[in-house]
Amino acid sequence: MQFMAFDYGPYTRGTARRGDGVDYDVFRRQPLSPGGLRCLRHLCDLCHPHDLLVAPAHTEPTDTAILTRWIYEKDWHREALAKVLTAHNVPTGTPPATAAPCRIGRRGRRGPARWALRHGVSGDDATAIRMTWGAINEWMTHSCYHRLVLREEHPVLTHVLHRVTSLEMRHAAYYAGQAHDRLAHSARVRRLTRFALRHFWAPADAARMPRVETSHLMRYLLADEAGWQEIRQLDDRIERLPGLAGLGLVRRALRRYGVVDPSTRRA
Numbered sequence: 001m002q003f004m005a006f007d008y009g010p011y012t013r014g015t016a017r018r019g020d021g022v023d024y025d026v027f028r029r030q031p032l033s034p035g036g037l038r039c040l041r042h043l044c045d046l047c048h049p050h051d052l053l054v055a056p057a058h059t060e061p062t063d064t065a066i067l068t069r070w071i072y073e074k075d076w077h078r079e080a081l082a083k084v085l086t087a088h089n090v091p092t093g094t095p096p097a098t099a100a101p102c103r104i105g106r107r108g109r110r111g112p113a114r115w116a117l118r119h120g121v122s123g124d125d126a127t128a129i130r131m132t133w134g135a136i137n138e139w140m141t142h143s144c145y146h147r148l149v150l151r152e153e154h155p156v157l158t159h160v161l162h163r164v165t166s167l168e169m170r171h172a173a174y175y176a177g178q179a180h181d182r183l184a185h186s187a188r189v190r191r192l193t194r195f196a197l198r199h200f201w202a203p204a205d206a207a208r209m210p211r212v213e214t215s216h217l218m219r220y221l222l223a224d225e226a227g228w229q230e231i232r233q234l235d236d237r238i239e240r241l242p243g244l245a246g247l248g249l250v251r252r253a254l255r256r257y258g259v260v261d262p263s264t265r266r267a
Helices: 008-013 034-046 050-054 061-087 112-118 123-152 155-185 187-200 211-222 225-239 249-255 262-266
Strands: none
Touching (some): 034 123, 034 211, 061 155, 123 155, 123 187, 123 211, 123 225, 123 249, 155 187, 211 225, 225 249, 225 262
8 A cells, every 4th residue: 555645735725614504403303323422422522633732843834834724624623523413402522421530541541742752752753653643543533434424324414524534534644644754764663653552552532531432432333343344444554554564453452442353253
């Protein structure tokens, strides 16, 4: 698989926020399932650029322009999903009141920038870890959106999420291209990145969300055979990055939430 160079020019000149034109009142007449709505509540809370805001400043003007625009786009994503939730009379902005506190220990507690600072990793090494981490998070979120579309089969939700994912995949393309180039350049970077992912990465921003909510998201969207097929494809994509072959990152993470491969259960 080739990681294509990201085209900066058209992206930075485009319009980050487009007119909505969605009839959100449709959800009052045709609501989502309770399980799907709970997943959407979680995904809405993920639409906050925490790692972008704590990332070290970049020296390249193109990087700064792109990351600044992402903050704007992430807010648009959050706003669109919040409108769907509002149509269901579901509040946004705070974790669900019924959720148990998050107890995930050290694993997943830190984003890539905080992990790098804690372990004395800086400069290009830290940037490589953050770019790889970012690509994986974007791919994972896209997989969750895709599975939610298939589970709910709601035409308006499908329209909203397709618009969101069209932007998210451009974010992923930038991250992946940067990650590939930086990992390919240095064996040290590959070792550090693999270690950071293996020991500290967790799905769906588990550091900020109650464990019970992350567990629901994983089980509802990914626990069946179709969901595991999505995860196999995601792990394959991750393992095409230099130095990450055989990592099995997402599959191992899901097992910590009690989500196991259906084919393994049958065996």
